[in-house]
Amino acid sequence: MKLSANLGFLWADRPLPDAIHAAKAAGFDAVECHWPYIFDIKEVSMALAETGLPMLGLNTDRGDTSVGENGLSALVGREADARAAIDQAIAYAAALNVPNIHVMAGFAQGDAAHACFIENLIYACENAAQHGMTILIEPLNSYDAPGYFLTTTRQGLEVIKDVGRANLKLMFDCYHVQLMEGDVSHKLKALLPHIGHIQFASVPTRGTPDQGELNYAHVFKVIKGLNYSAPLGAEYKPSGDTDASLGWMKTLAG
Template identity: 80%
Template sequence: MRLSANLGFLWSDRSLPDAIRAAKAARFDAVECHWPYNTEIKDISDALAETGLPMLGLNTSRGDTSKGENGLSALVGREADARVAIDEALAYASALNVPNIHVMAGFASGQAAHEFFVENLTYACKNAAQHGITILIEPLNKYDAPNYFLSTTEQAKKVIWDVGLPNLKLMFDCYHVQLMEGDIGHRLEALLPLIGHIQFASVPDRGTPDHGELNYAHVFQVIRELGYIAPLGAEYKPNGDTDASLGWMKTLLT
């Protein structure tokens, strides 16, 4: 079982380059991040080269966070802003050899938002294909992100079907899926052909995966048996120091 440290939450008190170095020291196999745009590409690239870690994914910008925005690509009338965010993510991902971009939908609802999301994802996929990049969409749970456009895997399947391009995949976050739908094992099996990345955290507190209502020893075994071999994204919120939170790596993976 290989692991990717999500640096949006892990070592979030450090600069992104130093967080990459910390992930290497903790023996993660890869890293991923949320929004790297306040860090120079060269500084990130240097840290990745120094550690030998690949960066697996990053997100498009949330938009104007002072107004509570959480993505732009399903917001009708914000096409220019959505595509600027997509282009920005593509620039970082292509420069850093990042294979996945999570395109964030934002707070929206209705058929017009669906159609707008499909249009922007089509734009993202066609441009990403030129760099060998996969576009990801991720359902977010209604408790952490009420009114977020994408909330279930069934809705994500419909979006992927309507876009109809091979480099659009599902980000399967066990934490979000458990809160909204449950039945993690069967959903992983059914959705495996559509999955581009898997993330995990405890439920319901989004902490370390060694407690809560999901038995991750079992979930990880299911993932192994399905033949999924890409690194799994540890996207949990440490209760204090990240290094002190890593005991689960021994207890769950041995």
């Protein structure tokens, strides 16, 4: 099984180029990011070339975090800002050959927010298609992100249907899905044609996957049985030093 290190959480205390090298040394097959924009593209590109690791994905900018924003694309009246964030993400991803961009919806509710999200996603998909990229949307759980627009895989499928673009897929984060819906194994099977990337962390603490209520030995076996061969994203929060948290790589994914 191939694994991707999410450098938004793993080695988050290091500059991104250094974190990429740490992921390589730890045995990961790929990396992914949250918001890499403060780091020089040339330095990040050099680190990827030196390690031979692909970067699988990154997120659009959250907006004004000082007032608690967590994405812009479902915010009515912020369409220009949302599309600027999409443009920024596509440009950064294109420079690094990143195949996936997670377009963040933000805190919003209602039909107007849905329509706004659809239009911004159409914009994102059409521009991303010019670079052969996939746009991802991710349901977030209501415990960590109360008020976030997109919360369930069912809602995600409705959005995908309304957008109607082949390069729009679900980011299936087992942690979020388990907290909101449960039944992760069956949902993986049912949603596989719509899944663009899979992530994991323990439930409910979002720690290493060898603890908590979700049996990842079983979940990983299910994913293998689906012939899903892309790297799985380790997006958990280490309780201390990242290197000291990696024992699960041998016991669960070895």
